[in-house]
Amino acid sequence: MKIYKSKVDWWLGLVLVYPIFRSFASIIEGEWIGYIGIVLCLLFIVFISKSTRYIISENHLIVKCMFIVNDKIEISKIRKIEKTNSILSSPALSLDRIAIKFNKYDEVYISPKESQAFIDELLKINPEIESTI
Known part of the structure; x- marks a missing residue:
């Protein structure tokens, strides 16, 4: 299990x-x-700032903010990762965000402090993910 904190x-x-x-x-x-x-x-x-984090655990990406698990995403269902500056509400404390697109139409915006290490870890688990970063 790896834990990535949100950039603030x-x-x-x-x-x-x-x-x-x-x-x-x-x-x-x-x-x-x-x-x-x-x-x-x-x-x-x-x-x-202390409670927003992204956890990669075996085959799942868990997005947590405060006491709430906002998303539990199967890494095998992630289709694409791309850079975004979207201002849509999300569990991200920075506008330097990445969009995680999964299933057919689902997506979540997050802002891991160590974004490249985060992406590399996802790609290790699922090399099929299309990354535009």
Whole structure:
């Protein structure tokens, strides 16, 4: 079993700029709730970044985000791997993504930190995968 962590982009922090900004405004106004807001936002960022991972286990690719297994894909069913910058919702914390196409019409976007090692490992298990990377 090999575990690959997700690459994390700086834009993830931008998503939480408003709650953090609002929390600072509360602190300036003397409200203690602002401290809780900042701590919760920071904990959320750390939790998401530490829990998003991609596991290659025997003949399966397991995509996990938080406590949820988003996908369990048979590696033998993977047809194609290609680079993408899609902004569609996915278990990826970076816009530097790869699209995993499997079955007839299914696909998932992920962003492994070590993408080439990840792809090489999939190709070892299933050399039939078409890779455009």
